[in-house]
Amino acid sequence: MLKRYLLTPGPTPVPPEVLLAAAEPVIHHRAPRFTEILTEVVAGLKYVYQTTNDVLIFASSGTGAMESAVVNLVAPGDAVLVASCGNFGERWVKLNKTWGAAITLLDFDWGTRVDPAQIAAALQANSKIKAVFVQFSETSTGVVNDIRAIGEIVGATDAVLVVDAISGLGATDLPTDEWGVDVCVAGSQKALMIPPGLAYVAVSPKAWKLVESNPTPRFYFDWVAARKKMTGDSAQTPYTPAVSLMVAQNKAIEMIREEGLANVFARHRVLGRACKEGVKALGLELFGPDDPEANSVTAVKVPAGIDGGKIGKIARDEYGVWLAGGQGKLKGQIFRFGHCGYFGAFDIIVGLSCVEMVLAELGHPVKWGASVGAAEQVLMKSEVKL
Ligand SMILES: Cc1ncc(COP(=O)(O)O)c(C=O)c1O
The missing domain is CATH 3.40.640.10 (Type I PLP-dependent aspartate aminotransferase-like (Major domain))
Incomplete structure (x- = not known):
């Protein structure tokens, strides 16, 4: 399964x-x-x-x-x-x-x-x-x-x-x-x-x-x-x-x-922050500004030497996780996490954990749990229900 x-x-x-x-x-x-x-x-x-x-x-x-x-x-x-x-x-x-x-x-x-x-x-x-x-x-x-x-x-x-x-x-x-x-x-x-x-x-x-x-x-x-x-x-x-x-x-x-619109926005803000902090803790670079209001998508640069196309494919086929790739001229250069809508704390944890495993599989040096740990710290501080 x-x-x-x-x-x-x-x-x-x-x-x-x-x-x-x-x-x-x-x-x-x-x-x-x-x-x-x-x-x-x-x-x-x-x-x-x-x-x-x-x-x-x-x-x-x-x-x-x-x-x-x-x-x-x-x-x-x-x-x-x-x-x-x-x-x-x-x-x-x-x-x-x-x-x-x-x-x-x-x-x-x-x-x-x-x-x-x-x-x-x-x-x-x-x-x-x-x-x-x-x-x-x-x-x-x-x-x-x-x-x-x-x-x-x-x-x-x-x-x-x-x-x-x-x-x-x-x-x-x-x-x-x-x-x-x-x-x-x-x-x-x-x-x-x-x-x-x-x-x-x-x-x-x-x-x-x-x-x-x-x-x-x-x-x-x-x-x-x-x-x-x-x-x-x-x-x-x-x-x-x-x-x-x-x-x-x-x-x-x-x-x-x-949930209330204000809480919905607050939840997205925490999830976006957790995802971004997780990505950074893994030593990866965000694509675009590290904006506290950019709460729908986290875009991440594919690390040098890694085939960007393989990240989404391995995540999907081996781990069952659908992530998004780069579109148009960014194909192969970035990958993206979505976190808009029915997303909660553990969706972020699953996504980050999957990326750690995929990158390790592709030969990228990974400090196990680094991204998950950073995300958990953001999530634990949240005052809104996730
Ligand atoms: C910002 C934005 N505009 C337009 C579209 C196109 O929408 P659809 O694929 O539903 O036609 C999308 C879909 O991803 C989107 O995110």
């Missing part, structure tokens, strides 16, 4: 209670009970988003919701700004290219944060920019961008701020309204603790103005049609929803509410 541990930044482990909820008999989506569930899920998502804006739900992966943001906000030839610092920033570029936007690209080194001052300068240089696209947690590098600062800058202009918070929402504090995030994209399979398949967007009144005047044709991802159907006393989805995922999301949000 090989017991499996899913320690990636998406998909993430799903709580047993949530899996049971997803296994309930499927109900019909045009029935009053479904309206109740949808209404509860939307209210719960607003709690997690810390928003009073409209929240729309789509049956798609996170990229679908990202694409929905581009088609609803941008017409061919429109000026947009993309501030990218990783693989998912590049996705904003690809989506905007696909839909014919005129892109100003601020391309930051992978492993660094987006510089808000450069966004301010780019917006000042081109007042026609309609939308600014950025990541909150750039999952490919573990970096978390300063959305509060970016929100202040973009909020002072006519442009809307579009944030991909797919791996950050529900892990690190992101008060959507307070920080002026006009469109906030999230996905179900990260800190929202359900399987892949649902994606969410929170849309501000400022963004709605742009959406309502945008001539780009759209159908499945039309936000206006979605809002019309998803709001009110008899809320439904325009098309057949992923009913079981919706039931699962309702349960997962109930758990998030029980």
